[in-house]
Amino acid sequence: MRQIFTVANKEFHDGLRNRWLVSITLIFALLSVGLTYFGAAASGAVGVTSLSTTVASLASLAVFLIPLIALLLSYDSFVGEQESGTLLLLLTYPISKSQLLLGKFIGQGSIIALATLLGFGASAILLYFQLGDTDIFSAFGLFIVSAILLGLSFTAISYLISLSVSEKSKAAGFALITWFLFALAFDLALLALLVGVEDGVTQQGLTQLMMLNPTDIFRLVNLSGLDSSDVNGALAVAINASLSQFQLISALIAWVVLPLTLAIFIFKKKTL
Amino acid sequence: MNTPLVSLVEAGISYGQLDALKSMTMSLNEGEVLGLFGHNGAGKTTMMKLILGVISPTSGKVEVMGMAPDSKEAWHCRSKVGYLPENVSFYDQLTGLEVLTYFTKLKGFTNKYAKKQAMDLLEQVGITHAMKRQVKTYSKGMRQRLGLAQAFIGEPKLLLLDEPTVGLDPMATRDFYKTVDQLKSNGSSIILCSHVLPGVEQHIDRAMILSSGQLLAMGTLAELRQQAALPVVIKPSGLNGTVAQDTRLKGFLTDACQHTLLVPEEEKLTVLKQLLSLDGLNDIHVESANLEQVYQHFLSQHELLTNELSPQQIKGG
Numbered sequence: 001m002r003q004i005f006t007v008a009n010k011e012f013h014d015g016l017r018n019r020w021l022v023s024i025t026l027i028f029a030l031l032s033v034g035l036t037y038f039g040a041a042a043s044g045a046v047g048v049t050s051l052s053t054t055v056a057s058l059a060s061l062a063v064f065l066i067p068l069i070a071l072l073l074s075y076d077s078f079v080g081e082q083e084s085g086t087l088l089l090l091l092t093y094p095i096s097k098s099q100l101l102l103g104k105f106i107g108q109g110s111i112i113a114l115a116t117l118l119g120f121g122a123s124a125i126l127l128y129f130q131l132g133d134t135d136i137f138s139a140f141g142l143f144i145v146s147a148i149l150l151g152l153s154f155t156a157i158s159y160l161i162s163l164s165v166s167e168k169s170k171a172a173g174f175a176l177i178t179w180f181l182f183a184l185a186f187d188l189a190l191l192a193l194l195v196g197v198e199d200g201v202t203q204q205g206l207t208q209l210m211m212l213n214p215t216d217i218f219r220l221v222n223l224s225g226l227d228s229s230d231v232n233g234a235l236a237v238a239i240n241a242s243l244s245q246f247q248l249i250s251a252l253i254a255w256v257v258l259p260l261t262l263a264i265f266i267f268k269k270k271t272l
Numbered sequence: 273m274n275t276p277l278v279s280l281v282e283a284g285i286s287y288g289q290l291d292a293l294k295s296m297t298m299s300l301n302e303g304e305v306l307g308l309f310g311h312n313g314a315g316k317t318t319m320m321k322l323i324l325g326v327i328s329p330t331s332g333k334v335e336v337m338g339m340a341p342d343s344k345e346a347w348h349c350r351s352k353v354g355y356l357p358e359n360v361s362f363y364d365q366l367t368g369l370e371v372l373t374y375f376t377k378l379k380g381f382t383n384k385y386a387k388k389q390a391m392d393l394l395e396q397v398g399i400t401h402a403m404k405r406q407v408k409t410y411s412k413g414m415r416q417r418l419g420l421a422q423a424f425i426g427e428p429k430l431l432l433l434d435e436p437t438v439g440l441d442p443m444a445t446r447d448f449y450k451t452v453d454q455l456k457s458n459g460s461s462i463i464l465c466s467h468v469l470p471g472v473e474q475h476i477d478r479a480m481i482l483s484s485g486q487l488l489a490m491g492t493l494a495e496l497r498q499q500a501a502l503p504v505v506i507k508p509s510g511l512n513g514t515v516a517q518d519t520r521l522k523g524f525l526t527d528a529c530q531h532t533l534l535v536p537e538e539e540k541l542t543v544l545k546q547l548l549s550l551d552g553l554n555d556i557h558v559e560s561a562n563l564e565q566v567y568q569h570f571l572s573q574h575e576l577l578t579n580e581l582s583p584q585q586i587k588g589g
Contacts, residue, residue, distance in 0.1 A: 093351075272327070
């Protein structure tokens with residue numbers, strides 16, 4: 001246990017030193033404050049708009065940003081250490097592969113989680129002062145928790161990438177492709193399936209397909225509670241066949257645990 | 273004889289068709305320093321990884337401190353093993369002290385003692401002045417010293433050092449060998465891995481010569497010299513051709529140089545006695561084959577052997 005903490009501590013401090021925490025927090029804070037104030041600019045007004053619109057716009061931006069940031073932060077975790085030779089050295093130390101991996105996950109996960117909490121939390125507080133509505137905290141609470149889970153999920157996915165390749169540049173390439181597939185291509189494919197193939201999938205089937213993509217689960221979590229006027233596309237269809245929030249959050253947690261377990265498995269099989 | 277600290281029994285590693293290490297049998301006792309020599313790709317690093325338990329043998333058996341090093345039970349032994357990898361660049365953005373403190377903690381030191389231990393080690397390898405600087409500003413030699421400090425954490429019982437003197441200046445090399453001798457007298461066993469070799473001879477008890485995953489020779493330097501049967505070089509001066517006139521001594525003269533005698537080890541003393549009895553001798557230089565020559569000998573012999581074998585193998589296959 002102490003070994004895990006030692007590694008986590010180092011990774012966390014690396015995140016601080018490299019200004020990751022500060023930059024991610026700033027990005028999130030600027031984004032959310034901006035959207036909170038200017039979300040209604042399109043309809044000709046400046047000022048705080050409705051809570052549901054704000055969360056909807058935050059979620060639709062976060063869904064692109066968070067996976068990208070998590071992948072950027074962690075894609076070289078293992079392949080980088082492998083290239084510099086420290087991975088081999090660490091493995092001769094009294095620390096197991098799973099301890100090393102979990103330590104890294106806790107350290108880098110904390111960076112993502114803390115940045116999400118601080119960045120988006122800032123705008124929640126700001127909104128509260130403007131609207132004085134305590135509903136804000138439950139809405140933002142759910143948003144922040146799901147955003148953290150989304151970040152952790154992509155951290156685990158980037159470990160899978162980092163452990164499966166032998167060069168840093170390859171890992172970067174795969175990280176980009178992974179991001180593109182999950183954040184963009186998957187939804188386009190779903191939409192094509194819905195529109196192009198008549199009676200191709202049922203509403204139930206569509207929702208189940210969406211469980212294959214953590215970004216879609218994140219969208220479902222944050223948009224299913226809102227007015228459907230703020231939501232469109234494939235998502236609107238899926239929302240109607242709604243799963244409970246508990247099921248959705250569990251699915252997101254599964255998207256953290258499964259890739260992480262698989263990563264440990266791959267790490268154990270890996271020879272250096 | 274007590275049980276060896278490290279023992280390999282017909283241990284081998286093969287990746288598919290390629291044999292990285294062929295059926296290796298060796299043992300290392302407590303307080304013994306073993307030199308492991310061979311070209312690039314000879315299997316030195318593979319053997320070290322095997323002993324470290326980072327990879328498992330595909331055949332045979334490896335035991336370190338009575339346990340298989342890749343097993344779960346061997347875990348706590350790992351804090352008693354130090355390793356210096358061949359090419360390691362530490363976390364560039366951390367300072368030397370931070371890097372070493374991290375590794376010290378991972379070796380099982382509590383936070384309280386880790387920093388002190390790290391500072392002591394940095395002083396031992398002589399980079400205290402740079403400990404607050406980021407590793408990316410370090411020279412090759414300083415990085416190597418940091419690596420050594422890392423290997424020395426926790427007074428290891430077994431040390432595996434891959435090319436330890438690469439990049440070290442003569443002073444640092446001397447300090448390094450002093451540390452090796454000191455660790456040895458404290459009962460640590462050390463495996464030194466190197467291409468070659470000047471200066472290493474007097475610090476190792478035994479040498480092992482590897483080539484393409486195969487053990488070519490193993491033994492003390494004297495044993496290896498005997499096996500190789502390399503002649504002793506004797507250079508008398510001031511004799512002005514008396515040697516060439518002597519019927520017995522004439523046979524030892526080399527064609528290339530009229531002043532150098534190549535004498536087999538067992539006849540060294542008789543030849544020396546005869547030379548000393550000659551008039552006009554004002555100096556004499558005696559040189560036994562050094563490790564480098566022994567190494568070259570075994571390697572070239574091996575090459576000859578494989579070259580002879582391969583055409584037959586092709587026919588047979």
